[in-house]
Amino acid sequence: MIKFAHIGLRYGIGPEVLTDINFTLEPGSFHFLTGPSGSGKTSLMSLLYLGLRPTRGEISMFGNDVKSLDRDQMALLRQKIGVVFQDFRLLNNLTAFENVALPLRLSNKSEKQIKSDVSELLEWVELGDYMHRLPMTLSGGQQQRIAIARAVISKPRMLLADEPTGNLDDTIGYKLMGLFEQLNRMGTTMVIATHNQQMMNSFYHKKLILNAGQLIVEEPRNIIKDIAEGEVHV
Protein backbone atom coordinates (compact mmCIF):
# COMPACT_ATOMS: atom_id res chain seq x y z
CA MET A 1 0.00 0.00 0.00
CA ILE A 2 1.13 3.55 -0.75
CA LYS A 3 0.01 6.34 1.51
CA PHE A 4 0.58 10.06 1.15
CA ALA A 5 -0.30 12.00 4.30
CA HIS A 6 -0.35 15.82 4.41
CA ILE A 7 2.26 16.07 1.69
CA GLY A 8 3.50 19.51 0.72
CA LEU A 9 6.15 20.28 -1.87
CA ARG A 10 7.92 23.47 -2.75
CA TYR A 11 10.98 24.10 -4.94
CA GLY A 12 13.56 26.21 -3.14
CA ILE A 13 11.93 29.22 -1.54
CA GLY A 14 9.05 29.30 -4.05
CA PRO A 15 5.37 28.74 -3.20
CA GLU A 16 4.04 25.23 -2.52
CA VAL A 17 3.29 23.42 -5.78
CA LEU A 18 1.54 20.64 -3.89
CA THR A 19 -0.49 21.43 -0.80
CA ASP A 20 -1.69 18.97 1.80
CA ILE A 21 -1.96 15.96 -0.49
CA ASN A 22 -3.65 12.93 1.06
CA PHE A 23 -4.42 9.68 -0.70
CA THR A 24 -3.94 5.95 -0.49
CA LEU A 25 -3.19 3.53 -3.33
CA GLU A 26 -4.33 0.03 -2.46
CA PRO A 27 -2.24 -2.87 -3.85
CA GLY A 28 -3.48 -3.81 -7.31
CA SER A 29 -5.46 -0.60 -7.74
CA PHE A 30 -5.64 1.46 -10.93
CA HIS A 31 -5.69 5.26 -10.84
CA PHE A 32 -5.64 7.98 -13.42
CA LEU A 33 -3.81 11.13 -12.42
CA THR A 34 -5.15 14.14 -14.21
CA GLY A 35 -5.40 17.91 -14.00
CA PRO A 36 -4.65 20.99 -16.05
CA SER A 37 -1.11 21.92 -17.07
CA GLY A 38 0.88 23.30 -14.14
CA SER A 39 -1.38 21.65 -11.59
CA GLY A 40 1.52 19.61 -10.18
CA LYS A 41 1.08 16.24 -11.96
CA THR A 42 4.76 15.86 -12.77
CA SER A 43 5.73 16.83 -9.22
CA LEU A 44 3.32 14.29 -7.76
CA MET A 45 4.65 11.62 -10.13
CA SER A 46 8.21 12.50 -9.01
CA LEU A 47 7.16 12.03 -5.41
CA LEU A 48 5.60 8.68 -6.32
CA TYR A 49 8.77 7.36 -7.95
CA LEU A 50 10.84 8.84 -5.11
CA GLY A 51 12.63 11.25 -7.40
CA LEU A 52 11.85 14.07 -4.98
CA ARG A 53 11.46 14.31 -1.23
CA PRO A 54 8.42 16.20 0.06
CA THR A 55 9.04 19.37 2.04
CA ARG A 56 6.43 18.24 4.56
CA GLY A 57 4.18 15.29 5.27
CA GLU A 58 4.83 11.57 5.27
CA ILE A 59 5.03 8.97 2.53
CA SER A 60 4.59 5.33 3.33
CA MET A 61 5.39 2.88 0.57
CA PHE A 62 5.02 -0.91 0.67
CA GLY A 63 5.11 -0.80 4.45
CA ASN A 64 8.15 1.50 4.71
CA ASP A 65 8.22 5.02 6.07
CA VAL A 66 10.26 6.65 3.30
CA LYS A 67 11.82 9.19 5.68
CA SER A 68 13.43 6.49 7.79
CA LEU A 69 15.17 4.68 4.90
CA ASP A 70 18.86 5.00 4.10
CA ARG A 71 20.14 5.47 0.53
CA ASP A 72 20.52 1.75 -0.21
CA GLN A 73 17.05 0.96 1.12
CA MET A 74 15.63 3.81 -0.98
CA ALA A 75 17.31 2.32 -4.05
CA LEU A 76 15.76 -1.08 -3.31
CA LEU A 77 12.36 0.59 -2.91
CA ARG A 78 12.76 2.37 -6.27
CA GLN A 79 13.48 -1.00 -7.90
CA LYS A 80 9.89 -1.95 -7.00
CA ILE A 81 8.53 0.95 -9.05
CA GLY A 82 8.41 0.97 -12.86
CA VAL A 83 8.20 4.31 -14.62
CA VAL A 84 7.24 5.05 -18.23
CA PHE A 85 8.22 8.61 -19.08
CA GLN A 86 6.41 10.69 -21.65
CA ASP A 87 9.71 11.24 -23.51
CA PHE A 88 10.71 7.57 -22.89
CA ARG A 89 14.15 8.53 -21.52
CA LEU A 90 15.97 5.62 -23.15
CA LEU A 91 19.76 5.49 -23.01
CA ASN A 92 20.68 6.20 -26.61
CA ASN A 93 24.07 4.49 -26.44
CA LEU A 94 22.49 1.19 -25.44
CA THR A 95 20.60 -1.22 -27.68
CA ALA A 96 16.92 -1.99 -27.14
CA PHE A 97 18.01 -5.20 -25.36
CA GLU A 98 20.45 -3.38 -23.04
CA ASN A 99 17.87 -0.70 -22.22
CA VAL A 100 15.31 -3.28 -21.20
CA ALA A 101 17.95 -5.30 -19.32
CA LEU A 102 18.94 -2.31 -17.19
CA PRO A 103 16.54 -2.84 -14.24
CA LEU A 104 17.63 -6.49 -14.05
CA ARG A 105 21.30 -5.48 -14.01
CA LEU A 106 20.55 -3.01 -11.21
CA SER A 107 19.06 -5.82 -9.15
CA ASN A 108 22.07 -8.05 -9.88
CA LYS A 109 20.22 -10.75 -11.87
CA SER A 110 22.34 -13.35 -13.63
CA GLU A 111 23.30 -12.82 -17.29
CA LYS A 112 21.45 -16.02 -18.18
CA GLN A 113 18.23 -14.83 -16.60
CA ILE A 114 18.64 -11.35 -18.12
CA LYS A 115 19.05 -12.86 -21.59
CA SER A 116 15.99 -15.10 -21.35
CA ASP A 117 13.68 -12.56 -19.64
CA VAL A 118 14.58 -9.64 -21.91
CA SER A 119 14.36 -11.68 -25.12
CA GLU A 120 10.97 -13.06 -24.08
CA LEU A 121 9.57 -9.63 -23.21
CA LEU A 122 10.90 -8.00 -26.38
CA GLU A 123 9.25 -10.77 -28.40
CA TRP A 124 6.03 -10.13 -26.49
CA VAL A 125 6.06 -6.41 -27.36
CA GLU A 126 6.87 -7.40 -30.95
CA LEU A 127 10.40 -6.01 -30.93
CA GLY A 128 12.24 -9.31 -31.11
CA ASP A 129 13.76 -8.38 -34.45
CA TYR A 130 14.91 -5.00 -33.18
CA MET A 131 16.57 -5.97 -29.91
CA HIS A 132 20.08 -5.11 -31.10
CA ARG A 133 19.10 -1.77 -32.60
CA LEU A 134 19.85 1.57 -30.97
CA PRO A 135 16.75 3.55 -29.91
CA MET A 136 17.58 6.39 -32.34
CA THR A 137 17.03 4.01 -35.25
CA LEU A 138 13.55 3.00 -34.08
CA SER A 139 10.16 4.72 -34.50
CA GLY A 140 8.45 6.60 -31.66
CA GLY A 141 6.01 3.72 -31.10
CA GLN A 142 8.84 1.19 -30.95
CA GLN A 143 10.77 3.38 -28.52
CA GLN A 144 7.70 3.61 -26.34
CA ARG A 145 7.34 -0.17 -26.27
CA ILE A 146 10.98 -0.43 -25.20
CA ALA A 147 10.28 2.11 -22.44
CA ILE A 148 7.28 0.06 -21.29
CA ALA A 149 9.22 -3.20 -21.49
CA ARG A 150 11.97 -1.60 -19.38
CA ALA A 151 9.40 -0.46 -16.81
CA VAL A 152 7.78 -3.89 -16.44
CA ILE A 153 10.75 -6.26 -16.89
CA SER A 154 11.45 -6.52 -13.18
CA LYS A 155 7.75 -7.09 -12.34
CA PRO A 156 7.35 -3.86 -10.33
CA ARG A 157 4.76 -3.57 -7.59
CA MET A 158 3.72 -0.20 -8.97
CA LEU A 159 3.84 1.14 -12.50
CA LEU A 160 3.74 4.87 -13.16
CA ALA A 161 3.17 6.13 -16.68
CA ASP A 162 3.35 9.80 -17.61
CA GLU A 163 1.12 10.63 -20.59
CA PRO A 164 1.76 7.22 -22.15
CA THR A 165 -0.75 7.77 -24.93
CA GLY A 166 0.18 11.39 -25.57
CA ASN A 167 2.10 10.77 -28.79
CA LEU A 168 0.04 7.86 -30.05
CA ASP A 169 -3.01 7.60 -32.28
CA ASP A 170 -6.21 6.30 -30.64
CA THR A 171 -5.89 2.70 -31.84
CA ILE A 172 -2.37 2.22 -30.45
CA GLY A 173 -3.31 4.26 -27.36
CA TYR A 174 -6.19 1.89 -26.52
CA LYS A 175 -3.98 -1.12 -27.24
CA LEU A 176 -1.46 0.26 -24.77
CA MET A 177 -4.16 0.82 -22.17
CA GLY A 178 -5.16 -2.78 -22.72
CA LEU A 179 -1.59 -3.79 -21.85
CA PHE A 180 -1.74 -1.70 -18.66
CA GLU A 181 -5.05 -3.30 -17.73
CA GLN A 182 -3.46 -6.70 -18.23
CA LEU A 183 -0.54 -5.77 -15.96
CA ASN A 184 -2.98 -4.44 -13.38
CA ARG A 185 -4.91 -7.72 -13.42
CA MET A 186 -1.60 -9.43 -12.66
CA GLY A 187 -1.44 -7.38 -9.43
CA THR A 188 0.58 -4.30 -10.39
CA THR A 189 -0.64 -1.03 -8.89
CA MET A 190 -1.08 1.42 -11.76
CA VAL A 191 -0.97 5.20 -11.86
CA ILE A 192 -1.45 6.73 -15.30
CA ALA A 193 -0.99 10.49 -15.67
CA THR A 194 -3.01 11.73 -18.60
CA HIS A 195 -4.93 14.66 -20.04
CA ASN A 196 -6.98 12.40 -22.27
CA GLN A 197 -10.53 12.69 -20.91
CA GLN A 198 -11.96 10.31 -23.49
CA MET A 199 -9.42 7.67 -22.56
CA MET A 200 -10.19 8.04 -18.84
CA ASN A 201 -13.92 7.84 -19.49
CA SER A 202 -13.43 4.58 -21.36
CA PHE A 203 -12.08 2.85 -18.24
CA TYR A 204 -13.69 2.46 -14.86
CA HIS A 205 -10.89 3.54 -12.56
CA LYS A 206 -10.44 6.08 -9.78
CA LYS A 207 -9.16 9.52 -10.74
CA LEU A 208 -6.68 11.59 -8.79
CA ILE A 209 -7.54 15.10 -9.94
CA LEU A 210 -4.98 17.80 -9.25
CA ASN A 211 -5.89 21.44 -9.42
CA ALA A 212 -3.56 24.23 -8.36
CA GLY A 213 -1.57 21.83 -6.21
CA GLN A 214 -4.58 20.35 -4.43
CA LEU A 215 -5.85 16.81 -4.92
CA ILE A 216 -9.34 15.41 -5.19
CA VAL A 217 -9.95 11.67 -5.44
CA GLU A 218 -12.85 10.87 -7.76
CA GLU A 219 -14.53 7.48 -7.55
CA PRO A 220 -15.03 5.59 -10.83
CA ARG A 221 -18.29 5.87 -12.69
CA ASN A 222 -20.85 3.14 -12.07
CA ILE A 223 -20.42 0.63 -14.90
CA ILE A 224 -23.78 -1.04 -14.13
CA LYS A 225 -25.53 2.33 -14.52
CA ASP A 226 -23.59 3.11 -17.72
CA ILE A 227 -24.56 -0.26 -19.23
CA ALA A 228 -28.16 0.35 -18.28
CA GLU A 229 -28.05 3.82 -19.84
CA GLY A 230 -26.46 2.46 -22.97
CA GLU A 231 -23.17 4.33 -22.45
CA VAL A 232 -21.18 1.11 -22.73
CA HIS A 233 -21.38 -0.69 -26.06
CA VAL A 234 -20.74 -4.37 -25.46
Added chain:
Amino acid sequence: MYKFFKLFTPKSYILPLHKRSGSVQLFILLALMTALVVIIASVHLSLFKTVDRWQSLIQYQASIEIPALDEQGNTRSAAQVQQNIRRIKDFLKNTQASHDIEVMDTTQVAALLNPWLGDDGKILDNIDLPTIINFKLKASSADDVKYISERITKIAPRARLQTHENWLDKFLAILHGIHILGVLIIIITMVSTIFVISSSVRARMNIYNEDLSLLHIMGARDRFILKQFITYLFSICVPACLLGYICASLILAAVSQLLLGAEIDFLPSFGLNAHQFITLMTVPFSIFALTMLIGSHTVLREMKKMP
Protein backbone atom coordinates in the same frame (compact mmCIF):
# COMPACT_ATOMS: atom_id res chain seq x y z
CA MET B 1 42.37 3.05 -26.09
CA TYR B 2 38.83 2.70 -24.77
CA LYS B 3 38.08 -0.21 -27.13
CA PHE B 4 40.99 -2.10 -25.60
CA PHE B 5 39.73 -1.55 -22.08
CA LYS B 6 36.11 -2.21 -23.09
CA LEU B 7 37.22 -5.83 -23.48
CA PHE B 8 37.87 -5.92 -19.76
CA THR B 9 35.04 -3.71 -18.55
CA PRO B 10 31.99 -5.31 -16.98
CA LYS B 11 28.60 -5.32 -18.70
CA SER B 12 27.41 -2.99 -15.98
CA TYR B 13 29.52 -0.21 -17.54
CA ILE B 14 26.66 1.44 -19.39
CA LEU B 15 27.34 5.16 -19.52
CA PRO B 16 29.50 6.29 -22.47
CA LEU B 17 31.63 8.52 -20.25
CA HIS B 18 34.64 8.08 -22.53
CA LYS B 19 32.85 9.38 -25.63
CA ARG B 20 32.59 13.04 -24.63
CA SER B 21 35.45 15.43 -25.33
CA GLY B 22 37.91 15.93 -22.52
CA SER B 23 38.97 12.30 -22.10
CA VAL B 24 42.07 12.77 -24.27
CA GLN B 25 42.96 15.97 -22.42
CA LEU B 26 42.52 14.19 -19.08
CA PHE B 27 44.72 11.35 -20.33
CA ILE B 28 47.48 13.75 -21.45
CA LEU B 29 47.25 15.77 -18.24
CA LEU B 30 47.59 12.66 -16.06
CA ALA B 31 50.51 11.41 -18.15
CA LEU B 32 52.26 14.80 -17.89
CA MET B 33 51.70 15.00 -14.14
CA THR B 34 53.08 11.50 -13.66
CA ALA B 35 56.12 12.34 -15.80
CA LEU B 36 56.68 15.61 -13.93
CA VAL B 37 56.50 13.98 -10.50
CA VAL B 38 58.74 11.08 -11.60
CA ILE B 39 61.36 13.51 -12.95
CA ILE B 40 61.25 15.69 -9.83
CA ALA B 41 61.40 12.65 -7.55
CA SER B 42 64.31 11.29 -9.56
CA VAL B 43 66.20 14.61 -9.36
CA HIS B 44 65.56 14.55 -5.64
CA LEU B 45 66.97 11.08 -5.22
CA SER B 46 70.01 12.08 -7.27
CA LEU B 47 70.50 15.17 -5.13
CA PHE B 48 70.39 13.06 -1.99
CA LYS B 49 73.01 10.80 -3.52
CA THR B 50 75.16 13.82 -4.39
CA VAL B 51 74.82 15.25 -0.90
CA ASP B 52 75.90 11.91 0.57
CA ARG B 53 78.83 11.74 -1.84
CA TRP B 54 79.97 15.26 -1.14
CA GLN B 55 79.55 14.83 2.58
CA SER B 56 81.56 11.64 2.62
CA LEU B 57 84.23 13.19 0.43
CA ILE B 58 84.51 16.58 2.06
CA GLN B 59 83.45 16.14 5.64
CA TYR B 60 86.52 16.06 7.94
CA GLN B 61 88.67 16.73 4.89
CA ALA B 62 91.11 19.59 5.49
CA SER B 63 93.84 21.24 3.42
CA ILE B 64 96.74 23.43 4.34
CA GLU B 65 97.78 25.83 1.65
CA ILE B 66 101.22 27.39 1.88
CA PRO B 67 101.48 30.23 -0.62
CA ALA B 68 104.59 30.26 -2.82
CA LEU B 69 105.41 33.77 -1.61
CA ASP B 70 106.43 34.47 1.96
CA GLU B 71 105.19 37.39 4.02
CA GLN B 72 107.72 39.72 2.41
CA GLY B 73 106.50 38.78 -1.04
CA ASN B 74 109.61 36.74 -1.90
CA THR B 75 109.36 33.33 -3.49
CA ARG B 76 110.08 30.63 -0.98
CA SER B 77 113.12 28.57 -1.87
CA ALA B 78 112.79 24.83 -2.53
CA ALA B 79 114.65 24.12 0.72
CA GLN B 80 112.27 26.41 2.60
CA VAL B 81 109.27 24.70 1.05
CA GLN B 82 110.60 21.25 1.93
CA GLN B 83 111.34 22.36 5.45
CA ASN B 84 107.81 23.77 5.86
CA ILE B 85 106.31 20.55 4.53
CA ARG B 86 108.40 18.40 6.82
CA ARG B 87 107.64 20.51 9.93
CA ILE B 88 103.91 20.65 9.20
CA LYS B 89 103.76 16.90 8.50
CA ASP B 90 105.59 16.25 11.77
CA PHE B 91 103.21 18.51 13.62
CA LEU B 92 100.15 16.84 12.06
CA LYS B 93 101.49 13.36 12.78
CA ASN B 94 101.96 14.30 16.41
CA THR B 95 98.45 15.69 16.61
CA GLN B 96 95.80 13.16 17.64
CA ALA B 97 93.19 15.10 15.67
CA SER B 98 94.46 14.31 12.16
CA HIS B 99 95.41 11.40 9.91
CA ASP B 100 95.89 10.46 6.23
CA ILE B 101 98.36 13.25 5.57
CA GLU B 102 99.21 13.66 1.92
CA VAL B 103 101.25 16.34 0.15
CA MET B 104 100.03 17.18 -3.34
CA ASP B 105 102.75 17.29 -5.96
CA THR B 106 103.12 20.12 -8.48
CA THR B 107 101.23 18.24 -11.18
CA GLN B 108 98.23 17.68 -8.90
CA VAL B 109 98.21 21.32 -7.82
CA ALA B 110 98.49 22.42 -11.47
CA ALA B 111 95.54 20.14 -12.30
CA LEU B 112 93.41 22.10 -9.80
CA LEU B 113 94.06 25.23 -11.86
CA ASN B 114 93.28 23.44 -15.07
CA PRO B 115 89.62 24.62 -15.31
CA TRP B 116 90.81 28.27 -15.23
CA LEU B 117 94.13 28.14 -17.08
CA GLY B 118 93.72 25.18 -19.40
CA ASP B 119 96.51 22.77 -20.36
CA ASP B 120 98.97 25.44 -21.42
CA GLY B 121 102.15 24.41 -19.63
CA LYS B 122 103.86 27.74 -20.43
CA ILE B 123 101.44 29.67 -18.29
CA LEU B 124 101.80 27.22 -15.42
CA ASP B 125 105.60 27.42 -15.69
CA ASN B 126 105.39 31.14 -14.95
CA ILE B 127 103.16 30.77 -11.89
CA ASP B 128 104.51 30.10 -8.43
CA LEU B 129 102.26 27.27 -7.33
CA PRO B 130 101.35 26.97 -3.65
CA THR B 131 102.05 23.88 -1.62
CA ILE B 132 98.99 21.94 -0.55
CA ILE B 133 98.88 19.36 2.19
CA ASN B 134 95.68 17.34 2.50
CA PHE B 135 94.73 15.48 5.64
CA LYS B 136 91.66 14.28 7.48
CA LEU B 137 90.45 15.52 10.82
CA LYS B 138 89.36 12.76 13.13
CA ALA B 139 86.41 14.95 14.20
CA SER B 140 85.39 18.39 13.15
CA SER B 141 86.05 20.12 16.46
CA ALA B 142 86.32 23.90 16.34
CA ASP B 143 89.06 23.81 19.02
CA ASP B 144 91.17 21.39 16.96
CA VAL B 145 90.75 23.51 13.84
CA LYS B 146 91.71 26.67 15.71
CA TYR B 147 94.75 24.98 17.32
CA ILE B 148 95.99 23.53 14.03
CA SER B 149 95.42 26.84 12.27
CA GLU B 150 97.49 28.77 14.84
CA ARG B 151 100.31 26.24 14.85
CA ILE B 152 100.76 26.01 11.06
CA THR B 153 100.87 29.84 10.79
CA LYS B 154 103.74 29.78 13.25
CA ILE B 155 105.53 27.10 11.22
CA ALA B 156 104.90 28.68 7.83
CA PRO B 157 103.67 32.27 7.92
CA ARG B 158 100.68 32.94 5.61
CA ALA B 159 99.79 29.21 5.58
CA ARG B 160 95.99 28.75 5.62
CA LEU B 161 93.88 25.90 6.92
CA GLN B 162 90.82 25.14 4.82
CA THR B 163 88.29 22.67 6.29
CA HIS B 164 85.66 23.13 3.51
CA GLU B 165 82.97 23.33 6.21
CA ASN B 166 81.69 26.77 5.14
CA TRP B 167 81.64 25.74 1.52
CA LEU B 168 79.88 22.47 2.30
CA ASP B 169 77.32 24.25 4.48
CA LYS B 170 76.50 26.67 1.65
CA PHE B 171 76.27 23.81 -0.82
CA LEU B 172 73.96 21.90 1.51
CA ALA B 173 71.82 25.03 2.01
CA ILE B 174 71.40 25.33 -1.77
CA LEU B 175 70.49 21.64 -2.05
CA HIS B 176 68.07 22.05 0.84
CA GLY B 177 66.43 24.93 -1.04
CA ILE B 178 66.16 22.83 -4.20
CA HIS B 179 64.73 20.01 -2.08
CA ILE B 180 62.01 22.27 -0.63
CA LEU B 181 61.25 23.61 -4.13
CA GLY B 182 60.91 20.05 -5.46
CA VAL B 183 58.60 19.04 -2.63
CA LEU B 184 56.49 22.15 -3.30
CA ILE B 185 56.25 21.30 -7.01
CA ILE B 186 55.19 17.73 -6.14
CA ILE B 187 52.56 19.05 -3.70
CA ILE B 188 51.29 21.56 -6.31
CA THR B 189 51.14 18.78 -8.91
CA MET B 190 49.20 16.51 -6.55
CA VAL B 191 46.80 19.31 -5.62
CA SER B 192 46.35 20.07 -9.34
CA THR B 193 45.63 16.37 -9.93
CA ILE B 194 42.97 16.51 -7.22
CA PHE B 195 41.32 19.55 -8.84
CA VAL B 196 41.59 18.15 -12.37
CA ILE B 197 40.04 14.80 -11.41
CA SER B 198 37.37 16.37 -9.24
CA SER B 199 36.30 18.91 -11.88
CA SER B 200 36.50 16.34 -14.68
CA VAL B 201 34.23 13.93 -12.78
CA ARG B 202 31.85 16.75 -11.85
CA ALA B 203 31.73 17.93 -15.48
CA ARG B 204 30.90 14.42 -16.63
CA MET B 205 28.22 14.09 -13.99
CA ASN B 206 26.67 17.32 -15.31
CA ILE B 207 26.84 16.11 -18.92
CA TYR B 208 25.21 12.81 -17.99
CA ASN B 209 22.91 14.27 -15.38
CA GLU B 210 19.77 13.03 -17.13
CA ASP B 211 21.09 9.50 -17.49
CA LEU B 212 22.32 9.49 -13.91
CA SER B 213 18.98 10.69 -12.55
CA LEU B 214 17.23 8.04 -14.68
CA LEU B 215 19.45 5.31 -13.21
CA HIS B 216 18.83 6.75 -9.76
CA ILE B 217 15.05 6.67 -10.30
CA MET B 218 15.30 3.09 -11.58
CA GLY B 219 16.90 2.10 -8.30
CA ALA B 220 20.63 2.23 -9.05
CA ARG B 221 22.61 2.27 -5.85
CA ASP B 222 25.32 4.92 -5.45
CA ARG B 223 28.00 2.26 -5.82
CA PHE B 224 26.58 1.24 -9.20
CA ILE B 225 26.99 4.84 -10.41
CA LEU B 226 30.41 4.95 -8.76
CA LYS B 227 31.40 1.83 -10.71
CA GLN B 228 30.68 3.66 -13.97
CA PHE B 229 33.12 6.42 -13.11
CA ILE B 230 35.72 4.13 -11.58
CA THR B 231 35.74 2.05 -14.78
CA TYR B 232 36.09 5.21 -16.84
CA LEU B 233 38.87 6.67 -14.65
CA PHE B 234 40.65 3.32 -14.58
CA SER B 235 40.64 3.13 -18.39
CA ILE B 236 42.14 6.63 -18.57
CA CYS B 237 44.45 6.60 -15.58
CA VAL B 238 46.30 3.30 -15.95
CA PRO B 239 47.66 3.91 -19.47
CA ALA B 240 48.24 7.61 -18.68
CA CYS B 241 50.33 6.85 -15.59
CA LEU B 242 52.25 4.13 -17.44
CA LEU B 243 52.94 6.42 -20.38
CA GLY B 244 54.01 9.25 -18.06
CA TYR B 245 56.35 6.90 -16.21
CA ILE B 246 57.88 5.51 -19.40
CA CYS B 247 58.37 9.00 -20.88
CA ALA B 248 59.97 10.27 -17.67
CA SER B 249 62.27 7.23 -17.57
CA LEU B 250 63.36 7.84 -21.16
CA ILE B 251 64.03 11.53 -20.44
CA LEU B 252 66.05 10.64 -17.34
CA ALA B 253 68.02 7.98 -19.23
CA ALA B 254 68.83 10.53 -21.96
CA VAL B 255 69.91 13.18 -19.43
CA SER B 256 71.98 10.58 -17.60
CA GLN B 257 73.74 9.63 -20.84
CA LEU B 258 74.42 13.31 -21.57
CA LEU B 259 75.94 13.85 -18.14
CA LEU B 260 78.05 10.71 -18.46
CA GLY B 261 79.33 11.98 -21.81
CA ALA B 262 80.22 15.32 -20.28
CA GLU B 263 82.32 13.56 -17.59
CA ILE B 264 81.47 16.13 -14.95
CA ASP B 265 82.25 14.42 -11.69
CA PHE B 266 80.52 16.85 -9.37
CA LEU B 267 77.14 16.74 -11.15
CA PRO B 268 74.61 14.28 -9.76
CA SER B 269 74.35 10.90 -11.41
CA PHE B 270 70.89 9.72 -12.48
CA GLY B 271 71.81 6.07 -12.07
CA LEU B 272 69.39 4.65 -9.52
CA ASN B 273 69.77 1.74 -7.18
CA ALA B 274 67.01 -0.84 -6.59
CA HIS B 275 65.62 0.97 -3.57
CA GLN B 276 65.41 4.28 -5.43
CA PHE B 277 63.90 2.55 -8.46
CA ILE B 278 61.14 1.09 -6.26
CA THR B 279 60.60 4.53 -4.73
CA LEU B 280 60.09 5.99 -8.22
CA MET B 281 57.71 3.15 -9.13
CA THR B 282 55.42 4.33 -6.33
CA VAL B 283 54.81 7.63 -8.20
CA PRO B 284 52.44 6.30 -10.91
CA PHE B 285 50.76 4.08 -8.30
CA SER B 286 50.28 7.08 -6.02
CA ILE B 287 48.77 9.18 -8.84
CA PHE B 288 46.54 6.24 -9.79
CA ALA B 289 45.41 5.79 -6.18
CA LEU B 290 44.87 9.54 -5.78
CA THR B 291 42.79 9.64 -8.98
CA MET B 292 40.58 6.75 -7.87
CA LEU B 293 40.20 8.18 -4.37
CA ILE B 294 39.27 11.69 -5.52
CA GLY B 295 37.04 10.32 -8.31
CA SER B 296 35.13 8.11 -5.85
CA HIS B 297 34.82 10.88 -3.30
CA THR B 298 33.48 13.35 -5.90
CA VAL B 299 30.94 10.88 -7.34
CA LEU B 300 29.59 9.89 -3.92
CA ARG B 301 29.43 13.52 -2.78
CA GLU B 302 27.53 14.56 -5.93
CA MET B 303 25.21 11.55 -5.72
CA LYS B 304 24.20 12.57 -2.20
CA LYS B 305 22.61 15.66 -3.76
CA MET B 306 20.04 13.31 -5.32
CA PRO B 307 17.18 12.37 -2.95
